[in-house]
Amino acid sequence: MSQPLLQVQGLSRSFGGLAALRDVSFAVAQGEIVGLIGPNGAGKTTAFNVISGTMPPSAGTVHFDGRDISGGPPSRVVVLGLARTFQSTSTYPEVTVAENIRRGMLSRVRHSWLRRLAGRKQDLLSASEVTQEVDRLLTLLDLQPWRDAAAGSLAYGLQKKLGIAVALACRPRMLLLDEPAAGLNHEECNELGRLLRRLQSEEGLTMLLVEHHMALVMELSHRIVVLVQGEKIAEGTPQAIRDNPAVIEAYLGAPDYAHA
Amino acid sequence: MTELSLQADVARPAPWRWLLWAALATAAVAPWFAGPFVQHLAVLTCLNVLIVNGLALIARCGQLSLGHAAFVALGAYGSVLAARLLGWSFLPSTLAGVVLTALVALVLGAIILRLKGVYFVLVTFAFGELVRLILLDGSSWSGGANGIAGIQPAALLGVVFDTRASFYGLALCVALGSVALLNAVARRPFGHAIDAVAENPALAESTGLSVRRIQLCAFVAGCALASVGGALQARYVGYVSPESFNVSISIGFIIMLVIGGRRSVWGGLIGAMVLTPLPELFRGAVQTQHIFYGAALILILRFLPAGLAGLPGPWQARRHKESP
Numbered sequence: 004m005s006q007p008l009l010q011v012q013g014l015s016r017s018f019g020g021l022a023a024l025r026d027v028s029f030a031v032a033q034g035e036i037v038g039l040i041g042p043n044g045a046g047k048t049t050a051f052n053v054i055s056g057t058m059p060p061s062a063g064t065v066h067f068d069g070r071d072i073s074g075g076p077p078s079r080v081v082v083l084g085l086a087r088t089f090q091s092t093s094t095y096p097e098v099t100v101a102e103n104i105r106r107g108m109l110s111r112v113r114h115s116w117l118r119r120l121a122g123r124k125q126d127l128l129s130a131s132e133v134t135q136e137v138d139r140l141l142t143l144l145d146l147q148p149w150r151d152a153a154a155g156s157l158a159y160g161l162q163k164k165l166g167i168a169v170a171l172a173c174r175p176r177m178l179l180l181d182e183p184a185a186g187l188n189h190e191e192c193n194e195l196g197r198l199l200r201r202l203q204s205e206e207g208l209t210m211l212l213v214e215h216h217m218a219l220v221m222e223l224s225h226r227i228v229v230l231v232q233g234e235k236i237a238e239g240t241p242q243a244i245r246d247n248p249a250v251i252e253a254y255l256g257a258p259d260y261a262h263a
Numbered sequence: 264m265t266e267l268s269l270q271a272d273v274a275r276p277a278p279w280r281w282l283l284w285a286a287l288a289t290a291a292v293a294p295w296f297a298g299p300f301v302q303h304l305a306v307l308t309c310l311n312v313l314i315v316n317g318l319a320l321i322a323r324c325g326q327l328s329l330g331h332a333a334f335v336a337l338g339a340y341g342s343v344l345a346a347r348l349l350g351w352s353f354l355p356s357t358l359a360g361v362v363l364t365a366l367v368a369l370v371l372g373a374i375i376l377r378l379k380g381v382y383f384v385l386v387t388f389a390f391g392e393l394v395r396l397i398l399l400d401g402s403s404w405s406g407g408a409n410g411i412a413g414i415q416p417a418a419l420l421g422v423v424f425d426t427r428a429s430f431y432g433l434a435l436c437v438a439l440g441s442v443a444l445l446n447a448v449a450r451r452p453f454g455h456a457i458d459a460v461a462e463n464p465a466l467a468e469s470t471g472l473s474v475r476r477i478q479l480c481a482f483v484a485g486c487a488l489a490s491v492g493g494a495l496q497a498r499y500v501g502y503v504s505p506e507s508f509n510v511s512i513s514i515g516f517i518i519m520l521v522i523g524g525r526r527s528v529w530g531g532l533i534g535a536m537v538l539t540p541l542p543e544l545f546r547g548a549v550q551t552q553h554i555f556y557g558a559a560l561i562l563i564l565r566f567l568p569a570g571l572a573g574l575p576g577p578w579q580a581r582r583h584k585e586s587p
């Protein structure tokens with residue numbers, strides 16, 4: 004395997020005396036979908052926040068594409084190509100769906116003389132390119148019918164999909180998904196699975212998926228990392244994880260307790 | 264890439280637009296044919312447009328400054344002292360006042376912009392009082408409570424703006440310039456970024472917009488606009504004193520903004536045009552004036568939360584009609 008796209012090394016994070024993450028290391032290769040699972044309170048969200056730059060780690064590093072991104076800020080991490088979605092819906096509720104996506108592209112269209120001085124003119128998009136890209140994303144996520152609807156008026160499932168569209172508008176190379184299936188019904192969940200797989204195969208998008216919905220994680224992920232009480236207890240293919248005694252114990256309790 | 268929302272303008276009904284422009288042009292020209300009192304009000308209105316537009320820029324990214332008058336004061340005192348102590352002429356001394364204000368806003372903003380909502384309001388209020396008290400206390404250089412009198416009138420390229428009519432021309436140009444600036448910003452990606460930051464900072468940050476940097480830019484620019492207003496006001500009145508910049512003045516700016524429309528690029532213009540002349544109509548009965556202010560504010564907040572700019576018509580808030 005060549006150099007991984009995301010490399011998490013010895014990551015720790017504590018809140019006061021509570022160690023939410025302890026010495027967690029794993030890597031995600033280009034084009035891979037990795038699931039991050041664990042029971043409630045395992046430190047999944049903390050790991051997510053540290054990787055996306057929302058909070059600094061207490062120890063350890065996060066490297067994206069060979070660059071140290073530990074400690075953020077998120078806006079810099081995103082510009083490097085690592086975008087995130089939010090667990091609950093997060094949109095600009097007052098403006099239209101199309102405008103939401105357009106705002107997602109702002110960091111790529113913003114006139115910045117500093118950037119020009121640095122010779123990064125080629126990153127800037129023209130107005131017609133913006134419109135094209137908005138159309139492409141609306142079609143990709145089946146959001147065209149709601150193009151001119153206010154984002155806040157959409158159903159929950161659609162808002163979550165819009166959240167993914169806004170993240171994709173940053174044209175990331177890797178997407179961090181924070182419980183994308185939370186709150187979705189069975190059908191929406193299947194659709195989400197198909198969408199994510201399509202993003203991986205057609206767009207070559209690398210993904211780290213924090214998710215409670217086991218069926219979805221098992222189905223989508225190439226590899227799974229299991230966190231329990233802030234520590235990584237297992238890592239492997241979905242099949243290996245399903246059969247791993249330590250994982251079964253973490254989720255269902257040790258056999259001893261069952262007898263007690 | 265700068266014209267992301269140009270389509271919104273095309274969709275406007277044309278007759279409304281022409282009527283509006285004609286009315287505005289008439290209002291702008293009328294003071295030259297009116298008496299000195301009307302000209303005086305027109306100058307004050309222009310200065311208020313400028314200052315409230317600065318406040319609008321700050322409010323647009325989701326922060327409410329209750330110390331806006333302090334930045335007007337910094338611009339006024341900065342330019343007056345530069346002229347007095349260093350002997351600088353109008354333009355460089357005004358620039359000195361603006362640069363001083365921008366620097367103070369930059370340092371203050373970098374520290375306090377991370378505060379949200381009511382905490383930001385409180386800290387800006389405290390800053391406003393601090394500036395006023397320093398000006399009151401520094402009698403050796405600021406004249407203390409007596410202020411500074413005998414300020415030279417503005418002069419530019421050999422033209423001295425020492426009459427009401429001529430100064431009105433200068434103030435009108437600057438006020439219209441600030442309206443044009445606000446419009447230009449609202450159309451540009453930076454304006455869209457400001458709106459994004461105001462509506463959902465966490466999402467804006469996670470799509471690559473630096474919330475801190477955008478808020479800081481808007482805060483510094485808004486305070487700089489206020490300082491231009493302060494410098495001009497000092498030249499026009501010929502006198503500055505700390506009490507011209509107390510908290511009730513700051514509140515007055517906020518009222519103008521809210522009544523004009525917080526979210527429209529026309530809010531500052533409308534608010535200042537309506538509220539600057541109003542107190543003068545009630546000069547005879549000071550109590551009535553305050554009751555009117557209060558009642559108007561309550562009525563507008565209740566029935567027109569988007570301010571007068573939210574009334575149906577061509578000046579409606581731009582940001583709600585942005586899709587092509």
